[in-house]
Amino acid sequence: MQKTIIHLVVMLFALTLLAAGCAKKPVAEEPSMMEETPQVEIQQQEPVAVVEQQVDDAAAAREAAEAAARRAMGGLVRIHFDFDQYVLTATAKQTLANNAQLLKAAPAVKVQVEGHCDERGSDEYNLALGEKRALATKNYLVSLGVAADRMSVISYGEELPLDAVQSEAAWAKNRRAEFKARR
Amino acid sequence: MKMIKYTWLLFSLWLLLSGSALAVKLEISAPGEQTIPLAIPPLQPMSLVRPEVAAEFQQVLESDLDLSGLFELVNPESFLDDAQRLGLRSSEVDFAQWRLLGAEALIKGGYQIEGEKLTLELRLYDAITRRLLSGRRYIGGLKDVRRIAHTFADQVLHSLTGEKGPFASKIAYISKRTGNKELYLMDVDGHQPLRLTAHQSIVLNPDFSPARKELIFTSYDKGNPDLYRKEIYTGRESRLSMKQGLNIGGRYSPDGREVALTLSKDQNSEIYLIGTDGTIHRRLTNHYGIDVDPSWSPDGHKIAFVSDRRGNPHVFILDVHSLEVVRLTFEGKYNATPAWSPKGDRIAFSRLEGNQFDIYTIRPDGTDERRLTFGAGSKEHPRWSPDGRFLVYSLEQAGKKTIHLMRADGTGSRKISPPGGNDSHPAWSGHW
Amino acid sequence: MESSRKQRWRQLQSVFEPGFSRMLLISLLLHILLPVLYFTPLFPKGEPLKPPVYRVNLVNKPVKNPQAGRPEAVATKKPAPPKPEPKPAPVKPKPLPPKPKPEPPKPEPKPIPKPEPPKPEPKPEPPKPKPAPKPAVKPKPEPKPSVSKAQENALQKRLEQLRKKAEQKQAEEDRKARLEALRVAAAAESQQIESPVKDAPVGMLDGKGDEAGVAAAEFVREYIQQQWSLSQYQISGSPEAEVLLFYSTSGALQHYRFLEKSGSSIFDDSLIRAINKSKQLNQPLPEAMEFHIVFNLKEMMDRR
Numbered sequence: 001m002q003k004t005i006i007h008l009v010v011m012l013f014a015l016t017l018l019a020a021g022c023a024k025k026p027v028a029e030e031p032s033m034m035e036e037t038p039q040v041e042i043q044q045q046e047p048v049a050v051v052e053q054q055v056d057d058a059a060a061a062r063e064a065a066e067a068a069a070r071r072a073m074g075g076l077v078r079i080h081f082d083f084d085q086y087v088l089t090a091t092a093k094q095t096l097a098n099n100a101q102l103l104k105a106a107p108a109v110k111v112q113v114e115g116h117c118d119e120r121g122s123d124e125y126n127l128a129l130g131e132k133r134a135l136a137t138k139n140y141l142v143s144l145g146v147a148a149d150r151m152s153v154i155s156y157g158e159e160l161p162l163d164a165v166q167s168e169a170a171w172a173k174n175r176r177a178e179f180k181a182r183r
Numbered sequence: 184m185k186m187i188k189y190t191w192l193l194f195s196l197w198l199l200l201s202g203s204a205l206a207v208k209l210e211i212s213a214p215g216e217q218t219i220p221l222a223i224p225p226l227q228p229m230s231l232v233r234p235e236v237a238a239e240f241q242q243v244l245e246s247d248l249d250l251s252g253l254f255e256l257v258n259p260e261s262f263l264d265d266a267q268r269l270g271l272r273s274s275e276v277d278f279a280q281w282r283l284l285g286a287e288a289l290i291k292g293g294y295q296i297e298g299e300k301l302t303l304e305l306r307l308y309d310a311i312t313r314r315l316l317s318g319r320r321y322i323g324g325l326k327d328v329r330r331i332a333h334t335f336a337d338q339v340l341h342s343l344t345g346e347k348g349p350f351a352s353k354i355a356y357i358s359k360r361t362g363n364k365e366l367y368l369m370d371v372d373g374h375q376p377l378r379l380t381a382h383q384s385i386v387l388n389p390d391f392s393p394a395r396k397e398l399i400f401t402s403y404d405k406g407n408p409d410l411y412r413k414e415i416y417t418g419r420e421s422r423l424s425m426k427q428g429l430n431i432g433g434r435y436s437p438d439g440r441e442v443a444l445t446l447s448k449d450q451n452s453e454i455y456l457i458g459t460d461g462t463i464h465r466r467l468t469n470h471y472g473i474d475v476d477p478s479w480s481p482d483g484h485k486i487a488f489v490s491d492r493r494g495n496p497h498v499f500i501l502d503v504h505s506l507e508v509v510r511l512t513f514e515g516k517y518n519a520t521p522a523w524s525p526k527g528d529r530i531a532f533s534r535l536e537g538n539q540f541d542i543y544t545i546r547p548d549g550t551d552e553r554r555l556t557f558g559a560g561s562k563e564h565p566r567w568s569p570d571g572r573f574l575v576y577s578l579e580q581a582g583k584k585t586i587h588l589m590r591a592d593g594t595g596s597r598k599i600s601p602p603g604g605n606d607s608h609p610a611w612s613g614h615w
Numbered sequence: 616m617e618s619s620r621k622q623r624w625r626q627l628q629s630v631f632e633p634g635f636s637r638m639l640l641i642s643l644l645l646h647i648l649l650p651v652l653y654f655t656p657l658f659p660k661g662e663p664l665k666p667p668v669y670r671v672n673l674v675n676k677p678v679k680n681p682q683a684g685r686p687e688a689v690a691t692k693k694p695a696p697p698k699p700e701p702k703p704a705p706v707k708p709k710p711l712p713p714k715p716k717p718e719p720p721k722p723e724p725k726p727i728p729k730p731e732p733p734k735p736e737p738k739p740e741p742p743k744p745k746p747a748p749k750p751a752v753k754p755k756p757e758p759k760p761s762v763s764k765a766q767e768n769a770l771q772k773r774l775e776q777l778r779k780k781a782e783q784k785q786a787e788e789d790r791k792a793r794l795e796a797l798r799v800a801a802a803a804e805s806q807q808i809e810s811p812v813k814d815a816p817v818g819m820l821d822g823k824g825d826e827a828g829v830a831a832a833e834f835v836r837e838y839i840q841q842q843w844s845l846s847q848y849q850i851s852g853s854p855e856a857e858v859l860l861f862y863s864t865s866g867a868l869q870h871y872r873f874l875e876k877s878g879s880s881i882f883d884d885s886l887i888r889a890i891n892k893s894k895q896l897n898q899p900l901p902e903a904m905e906f907h908i909v910f911n912l913k914e915m916m917d918r919r
Binding site for chain 3 (some may be wrong): 206207208209210211212213214215216217218219220251252253254282287309311312343344345572590
């Protein structure tokens with residue numbers, strides 16, 4: 001019995017060889033592939049999802065503090081920019097002159113200058129542009145006599161629009177530099 | 184004697200020549216069918232019958248293979264009785280039936296369920312030559328059906344194109360569905376979305392490590408846009424770069440040993456190389472203009488980036504060694520978010536025209552620019568699949584942001600992000 | 616001003632080497648020589664990218680010696696006797712319900728003149744109030760067995776003339792009748808365009824023989840091409856393979872052999888499939904034939 005099987009296997013092997021040897025001549029099927037299927041183990045590794053217990057206390061507190069600070073420096077007015085520009089407009093300079101007076105009158109207050117953009121344009125580019133806006137604002141205030149170390153800058157790019165509507169008016173509103181009290 | 188010899192020679196010469204002389208020479212310069220007719224009969228149960236398992240597998244596999252653009256599926260309604268037979272070996276398959284239906288490729292498979300354990304045996308046949316092109320047995324849990332279907336789809340593409348598909352990989356993205364922008368991970372078809380961060384701040388612009396199951400991204404968590412690193416399977420997270428000012432647009436080098444990113448520590452955005460420990464290796468740009476959005480060439484020698492050094496934002500290419508900069512895009516007034524294809528042959532980017540971005544590709548030498556997307560909505564942030572066959576991008580329309588996939592030639596686009604979220608900034612992992 | 620320019624010129628001249636003008640001349644001559652050389656047979660020219668386009672229909676019998684005619688014509692046994700077009704004049708000038716489609720081409724030309732005149736068509740032939748001078752009805756000789764392009768053109772030209780004359784004279788009376796005639800003519804014409812050759816003989820555009828059908832080689836080419844499926848997403852580059860196929864008179868593939876493989880197994884596999892599907896042609900060949908087929912993707916659409 002075993003012998004016959006061995007014979008058969010040998011025969012088959014020979015036949016395959018033969019077939020392979022002259023495969024191109026007759027309208028031959030291509031020699032068929034090995035029928036054994038490789039085995040693949042799927043081991044699922046689970047990505048770690050977040051477990052969230054953090055309550056929003058901290059954020060709320062922060063918010064409150066910020067609100068207080070905002071009230072304290074309610075006089076500081078935000079300025080606006082043209083599309084894809086960080087050059088201060090004449091109006092902006094007037095506003096900043098006013099702001100400079102306020103800041104000089106309250107030397108203890110430290111502020112963060114935030115640069116913002118409208119939603120048009122690429123995010124990364126807008127982050128850089130927002131920073132340019134914040135820096136231009138800060139530098140102008142410094143030139144008006146506000147101490148540089150009282151001011152820090154941050155760019156939010158297009159992440160925090162004042163008005164999320166898609167219109168020229170909203171975009172104009174969103175291209176801005178703002179002043180926040182720094183803790 | 185000699186005579187005979189010569190005749191012989193002449194005769195054989197004639198035979199040789201006549202072989203080609205008599206043949207009519209023809210040229211066929213395109214296939215008559217530019218899709219492969221493929222039949223996918225439903226998986227057959229090997230023991231326990233669970234039709235929903237077979238159905239889910241079928242749906243995932245068909246969707247993947249449809250996206251590939253390679254196939255035309257043979258209508259299941261025309262299937263004959265071989266479709267209901269479990270026989271998987273080539274000797275058991277009635278190829279004549281499939282051939283009759285016009286199928287050239289055939290996927291047959293069976294499933295076996297023991298408790299939570301799922302075994303799928305799958306075979307891809309050439310229905311014409313009756314050759315087994317690919318066969319796999321997958322062993323996993325019942326929940327792995329989708330994953331197995333994606334993995335086999337990749338295998339099918341490998342058999343029929345010589346290159347593995349990207350369907351079993353992952354897409355990271357930013358979603359605002361909690362109200363804050365957080366980092367998420369999902370399958371290539373948008374299933375199994377999973378939130379990875381809880382910063383309750385602003386998370387931006389992820390990128391996968393080519394070497395490890397790890398992501399980098401920018402977050403305002405600590406009040407400054409810093410670059411973070413997150414290990415996906417351990418959840419471990421750390422700040423990689425926290426220079427004053429921007430730490431944005433981080434992109435792993437193709438070897439995974441460095442990260443290119445934009446820093447503005449000197450009051451102006453420039454592109455730098457940092458190590459995976461966060462130390463600055465080199466400064467790559469030096470210009471008072473804005474330099475952002477680096478994207479590596481697959482060989483790691485060049486970086487495409489966006490700069491406004493010539494007035495408007497355009498894409499430039501930087502030689503990492505010589506720091507020489509060449510301008511890539513000249514058309515349009517606002518070009519951004521370059522993404523170098525993993526094959527190296529094209530660079531995708533988005534161009535702002537009017538108030539809308541559309542996606543284009545261009546050769547790295549600046550020739551052969553092609554527009555890929557049309558229609559309403561702003562399409563941004565193109566990123567390539569690891570095999571270079573597809574692009575994922577975000578679409579903003581009527582204030583809603585969704586993530587879409589398309590083939591690298593712009594065809595076959597489809598929405599993949601799960602419904603009900605503001606999703607953007609996709610990044611495609613390497614082969615998972 | 617002037618002098619300064621001269622000065623500059625002199626400056627420029629001084630920069631040039633003494634033999635500059637001679638060099639210029641030689642350079643010029645060499646440049647002229649280049650195109651001249653190019654047009655001599657010495658210069659190997661690249662093959663045109665696109666092969667000629669053949670129009671072949673598979674329902675046609677492959678023959679050894681195809682006659683002139685149209686490959687897409689439906690086979691007819693005998694060209695029917697030329698049937699005179701029924702005079703369209705009597706048709707009522709009713710506002711015609713716009714027929715969305717012309718009559719489908721009749722499979723067999725009927726020996727009797729068709730009872731109904733060609734369907735009027737909502738074709739770009741609007742019922743312009745253009746009066747025709749004389750009963751210019753006849754210009755539509757019904758398509759004789761073979762309507763050549765030239766004849767069609769002639770017809771069109773005649774129509775054109777008709778219209779011009781119509782503008783010259785303003786015979787209000789038979790205006791409507793003429794209009795109708797024009798309309799009918801237009802319909803007839805458009806019908807011809809859409810089903811070009813009801814009665815044209817089956818053959819090759821460039822055929823010269825005496826048999827109805829298309830050249831066997833063209834038939835085989837088209838047949839095998841139809842069996843060949845390959846997606847643009849499977850292949851990069853421009854693979855090319857050459858295969859020798861031997862068919863018997865009955866249209867059965869006797870054997871085949873790759874003269875040259877493409878180097879891409881995906882491409883070659885697709886050819887093996889196509890050849891396997893072409894083992895038996897659906898029509899016999901005029902004789903046993905051997906085909907040397909070059910497979911490539913020169914005409915594949917949308918390739919990157």
